[in-house]
Amino acid sequence: MDKLLQAEELFVNFYTTKETVRVLTGFSLEVEHGDIVGIVGESGSGKSVAIAAMINLLEKTGRIDRGAVWFEGADVLQMDEETLRNLRCSEVGVIPNNPKGMLHPIVPIGTQLMNRYCSAHPDAKKEEARRHAVEALEMVQIPDPEKRLHVLPSELSGGMAQRVLIAMALINNPKLIVADDATTGLDVTVQSQILDLIEAQVHKTHSSAIMVTHDLGIVAQYCKKVGILCMGRIVEYSDSVEELLQMAAHPYTRTLLAATPGVPREYCDEVNPAKSARHEISAQGCLLQNRCKHCTEICCRTAPPKTEIAPGHWVECHLAGKERES
């Protein structure tokens, strides 16, 4: 069977009048049916751009210069507009992290949900769309869903608005749910309720999910597989989150883990923080050569190859498998 989603060596640049910003630098990811995959990386590492690239929905100035994306074997970068719209409305449900900004402020949430349903079911009668809107609100545990259909987004709390966004993303039963930092800014109880909901939906509908986050703790709790995103590419990946937490091999991963509470092993900082949000990406060698405390001559010369250090666990670092000081 085809993989659900495959992104292969994506290179994305943003071209503004002043400069070219390199964002994805060979991003690859595979999602199989039933997977919950975590993508973890610091702010600016390219998480949201990677998601947009995978559904071919970059902002105007962004361009996919190289690479390929396959959804159930279909070439996403060659799809016509209608197929793409269907992909984004019903096959993939993206939950962004800015609920108020993503909902139309003066359109009742019921109408927005019904519109979303109808975009995937153009022949649906109004009553059918309304029923699905109510069910979607029930699914995300919004009390009194019938009454809430008339509410405007501006009348909702942050947690409620985030639930509505999840309802929007799930109303058409997508095969792939993508949560882009879906719970940042919400308090911890609401955060786990929302992530529990996403997890339950994946199990109930046999779909798959990508959870994008800064927080390795979330990944440890909800994901089976994990990729660490650094400066636009996955630099360490494991089919098993536990294995990665125990045996993290990339200096960048180890630094992220040093700041994560409750990790089964102690790690320390091996990579300096980025000097600016807009990192300078070197043209050759390792992407992290200016920040890594272990950087040697080979790191500046050659890009590190992918090394498999345990079954299903690989890392791109010249130090992989070698003794190091820290």
Ligand SMILES: Nc1ncnc2c1ncn2[C@@H]1O[C@H](COP(=O)(O)OP(=O)(O)OP(=O)(O)O)[C@@H](O)[C@H]1O
């Ligand atoms: N439209 C754009 N024009 C120019 N640069 C952009 C544009 N969109 C994103 N970028 C740049 O791409 C990089 C990655 O952005 P992205 O939003 O994917 O980061 P992120 O990992 O999702 O961060 P965060 O955790 O803060 O959401 C950033 O350096 C950002 O400045």
Ligand code: NI
């Ligand atoms: Ni983002």
